[in-house]
Amino acid sequence: MKELIFTSYQEYEEYMLNKAFSKAAKRELHGEEKEGYVKDFYDRAMNGWKEDECDKWIEKHGYVVIQVWKDESEIGGRKVVRGRPKKLHSTRLNHSIHVRLDNNTYAKLHAYCEKNQLEVSEAIRQAIQKLS
Structure with a gap:
């Protein structure tokens, strides 16, 4: 309205x-x-x-x-929907994973993220890229 x-x-x-x-x-x-x-x-x-x-x-x-x-x-001819706007298909990340961490690993991850000013997700993506 x-x-x-x-x-x-x-x-x-x-x-x-x-x-x-x-x-x-x-x-x-x-x-x-x-x-x-x-x-x-x-x-x-x-x-x-x-x-x-x-x-x-x-x-x-x-x-x-x-x-x-x-x-x-x-x-704009678009249907109005609730929630977060969808990302463009070219930048969309299609897979989500859930990982349980012990306290020591969790602390290391957050310390690394603070030191390098990264989001947790981005730090995990970078670590996975180093695997190959």
Whole structure:
């Protein structure tokens, strides 16, 4: 969701018409089907304006804030997901391992990492590279 601020009915109407036409184009609608879709979208948008009494809010505050759904074009056409962003395929590390260490080995690993300013994972990768 995003919030849009409108200062007049005309501004809102223009925004909703543009949104209706862009959605119809994205759905590749033509002719009567497109006209019907745009009219239905426009009517619902104008109904929302009346139901929420937006004219009164504009008279009282000079503006009205309306929450609208973000279009895919506004979010780069990507599906929004929770969590850490995925790495690019070229830099992705595909395998994960879990290793148990005794206290002495664990202390040596962390001391090495602090001394060389490395992450634990990077230190282990470097040690594995030295094996071959």
